[in-house]
Amino acid sequence: MIIDCHGHYTTAPAAHSDWREAQLAAWEAGEAPPPYPVISDDEIRESIEANQLRLIRERGADVTIFSPRASAMGHHLGDLGTSEAWTAACNDLIARVVDLFPGTFIGVAQLPQAAGEGLDAAIRELDRRVAEGFVGVNLNPDPSGGHWTSPPLTDRYWYPIYERMVEHDVPAMIHVSASANPAFHATGAHYMNADTTAFMQLLQGDLFADFPTLRLVIPHGGGAVPYHWGRYRGLADMLKKPALDSHVMGNVFFDTCVYHQPGIDLLTDVIPAENILFGSEMVGAVRGIDPTTGHYFDDTLRYVETAALSAEDREAILSGNAMRVYPRLAAALSRQSARS
Amino acid sequence: MIIDCHGHYTTAPAAHSDWREAQLAAWEAGEAPPPYPVISDDEIRESIEANQLRLIRERGADVTIFSPRASAMGHHLGDLGTSEAWTAACNDLIARVVDLFPGTFIGVAQLPQAAGEGLDAAIRELDRRVAEGFVGVNLNPDPSGGHWTSPPLTDRYWYPIYERMVEHDVPAMIHVSASANPAFHATGAHYMNADTTAFMQLLQGDLFADFPTLRLVIPHGGGAVPYHWGRYRGLADMLKKPALDSHVMGNVFFDTCVYHQPGIDLLTDVIPAENILFGSEMVGAVRGIDPTTGHYFDDTLRYVETAALSAEDREAILSGNAMRVYPRLAAALSRQSARS
Numbered sequence: 001m002i003i004d005c006h007g008h009y010t011t012a013p014a015a016h017s018d019w020r021e022a023q024l025a026a027w028e029a030g031e032a033p034p035p036y037p038v039i040s041d042d043e044i045r046e047s048i049e050a051n052q053l054r055l056i057r058e059r060g061a062d063v064t065i066f067s068p069r070a071s072a073m074g075h076h077l078g079d080l081g082t083s084e085a086w087t088a089a090c091n092d093l094i095a096r097v098v099d100l101f102p103g104t105f106i107g108v109a110q111l112p113q114a115a116g117e118g119l120d121a122a123i124r125e126l127d128r129r130v131a132e133g134f135v136g137v138n139l140n141p142d143p144s145g146g147h148w149t150s151p152p153l154t155d156r157y158w159y160p161i162y163e164r165m166v167e168h169d170v171p172a173m174i175h176v177s178a179s180a181n182p183a184f185h186a187t188g189a190h191y192m193n194a195d196t197t198a199f200m201q202l203l204q205g206d207l208f209a210d211f212p213t214l215r216l217v218i219p220h221g222g223g224a225v226p227y228h229w230g231r232y233r234g235l236a237d238m239l240k241k242p243a244l245d246s247h248v249m250g251n252v253f254f255d256t257c258v259y260h261q262p263g264i265d266l267l268t269d270v271i272p273a274e275n276i277l278f279g280s281e282m283v284g285a286v287r288g289i290d291p292t293t294g295h296y297f298d299d300t301l302r303y304v305e306t307a308a309l310s311a312e313d314r315e316a317i318l319s320g321n322a323m324r325v326y327p328r329l330a331a332a333l334s335r336q337s338a339r340s
Numbered sequence: 341m342i343i344d345c346h347g348h349y350t351t352a353p354a355a356h357s358d359w360r361e362a363q364l365a366a367w368e369a370g371e372a373p374p375p376y377p378v379i380s381d382d383e384i385r386e387s388i389e390a391n392q393l394r395l396i397r398e399r400g401a402d403v404t405i406f407s408p409r410a411s412a413m414g415h416h417l418g419d420l421g422t423s424e425a426w427t428a429a430c431n432d433l434i435a436r437v438v439d440l441f442p443g444t445f446i447g448v449a450q451l452p453q454a455a456g457e458g459l460d461a462a463i464r465e466l467d468r469r470v471a472e473g474f475v476g477v478n479l480n481p482d483p484s485g486g487h488w489t490s491p492p493l494t495d496r497y498w499y500p501i502y503e504r505m506v507e508h509d510v511p512a513m514i515h516v517s518a519s520a521n522p523a524f525h526a527t528g529a530h531y532m533n534a535d536t537t538a539f540m541q542l543l544q545g546d547l548f549a550d551f552p553t554l555r556l557v558i559p560h561g562g563g564a565v566p567y568h569w570g571r572y573r574g575l576a577d578m579l580k581k582p583a584l585d586s587h588v589m590g591n592v593f594f595d596t597c598v599y600h601q602p603g604i605d606l607l608t609d610v611i612p613a614e615n616i617l618f619g620s621e622m623v624g625a626v627r628g629i630d631p632t633t634g635h636y637f638d639d640t641l642r643y644v645e646t647a648a649l650s651a652e653d654r655e656a657i658l659s660g661n662a663m664r665v666y667p668r669l670a671a672a673l674s675r676q677s678a679r680s
Binding site for chain 2: 141142146147148150151152181182183184185187188189192193196197200201203204220221223224226227228229230231232233234235237238258259260262263265266269270285286287288290297298
């Protein structure tokens with residue numbers, strides 16, 4: 001079984017994103033938002049079958065851990081109240097996709113966040129979605145959208161959500177949303193920077209001394225980190241931290257959203273296989289075909305299959321590690337297979 | 341001849357940085373700064389001989405393109421006036437190092453910058469230092485120190501300095517300073533993020549259509565870029581830009597400040613040799629010894645020498661490209677050798 005840990009519902013029906021625009025316009029005008037539109041099961045089915053499901057079948061994955069479109073989380077837009085309502089709508093759609101395609105999609109929840117606000121609403125959403133069968137969350141380390149006004153991930157500000165994640169035994173993917181800062185292109189700079197920044201925050205702190213069972217997935221192959229693994233090993237030494245394997249790598253995982261063979265080769269060469277989860281970010285950031293290979297840039301399964309890995313390590317990356325990092329996945333899949 | 345394109349005077353005598361502190365305290369208090377201290381040639385000699393020169397000799401480089409300590413540029417501290425005075429002091433020290441060690445160090449200038457201010461002072465400093473024999477400048481894309489309030493490098497805000505750089509035929513290294521944002525560790529996050537961000541800004545824009553002979557060096561191996569080269573090629577395609585080789589890689593160069601063999605192997609595998617300049621950032625960000633190799637993390641010459649490169653490509657990376665990217669280097673070296 002091949003598990004893609006990083007899929008987004010980037011193809012949701014237009015009525016969904018139209019409502020978001022109307023909601024924000026209403027908030028801006030100090031009015032109540034319009035009612036959320038009726039979206040039929042058929043519309044959802046079509047939006048998935050023509051896109052993610054077609055590509056999953058063509059490429060050969062079995063299960064996708066699926067969350068709302070990251071760039072549309074937009075924690076910097078509106079306020080915490082608009083974020084709560086939008087988040088509920090986004091996660092409801094994910095729940096419907098999971099129901100419509102049992103055994104193929106498993107839910108990961110967006111969280112309602114807003115810079116400068118507490119995490120109570122996020123914890124309520126986490127509780128609700130775990131009860132519905134979601135197996136993880138996406139946590140935005142910069143809800144300001146590129147202004148980086150929130151404290152580092154090691155700050156006590158974040159502890160309440162970590163406590164509840166540990167209680168539910170669910171991991172978080174550390175994932176920013178769109179950039180409201182003209183310096184940062186979203187998928188070309190802000191995403192990469194956030195991954196690098198998050199890792200360095202964890203290196204500087206001692207978060208996992210307080211939360212030894214907390215698990216965080218850093219997407220996009222860990223940003224710049226594996227390429228600069230020597231720098232990070234050296235910085236841990238300079239900052240008088242333990243070696244990275246004991247200091248952070250018991251709790252931190254990188255996905256394989258690196259869109260060429262040399263990148264995946266470096267990732268799998270440098271980072272222990274137990275810390276790597278197969279992911280494609282599909283249908284996502286880069287949708288074209290690589291003219292040098294004739295294959296889609298984001299067909300990361302090809303790269304993982306070509307990388308010099310033992311059968312055991314490849315199985316861990318493609319499946320075993322996801323089952324370990326998302327312990328609720330096995331139960332969710334068996335509930336679904338009983339239903340389907 | 342081996343040319344290290346990226347060395348900083350991180351070991352300047354304490355009186356120099358003490359003055360900076362006094363200068364900023366005076367500015368804060370609304371008073372005049374104290375006079376700059378007398379620093380003897382012997383003090384400068386010692387600070388170099390015990391550090392950079394010792395390591396250069398041990399490791400086997402010949403010439404270092406040398407600039408003031410990047411983390412101490414501190415464009416976010418004080419105002420443009422304090423930055424001008426501090427920059428003059430820093431560049432004066434570099435000029436003295438160059439004079440004391442002819443043929444070994446060649447100057448690159450820090451620029452006076454402040455977020456929200458124009459670039460006239462930077463252009464005056466550029467003119468002055470080029471006249472003194474400096475061969476390039478360090479340009480800070482984020483003088484706010486991690487708040488990223490300046491327009492992208494492709495914005496017309498930056499054009500006056502580019503125009504003068506082209507006139508003088510000198511390149512800029514795009515290099516941030518310390519981080520005033522607690523989200524970003526300086527050398528572990530802010531530096532990497534700035535490199536990635538700068539490259540993506542150049543990809544999004546069309547700067548080199550306006551400045552076909554402008555040359556920019558992106559340090560630290562290009563941040564996350566070579567590791568994610570497939571993503572960037574794919575983004576160029578999605579943004580309807582020309583392929584990267586014609587769109588940016590005629591004008592952009594990465595150094596080799598990547599502190600482990602697999603990173604340098606990826607860099608030299610993915611990026612054309614003509615776009616790579618040997619650099620070590622020495623004595624700099626990471627000063628320890630890698631326990632897995634027994635060698636200094638920042639002894640990047642070892643990695644370049646081990647990488648699978650043709651003799652011609654290795655020579656280009658170690659020497660030829662620097663002569664091409666810094667056209668004033670040859671004349672500066674021959675003036676110095678006539679003197680020494």
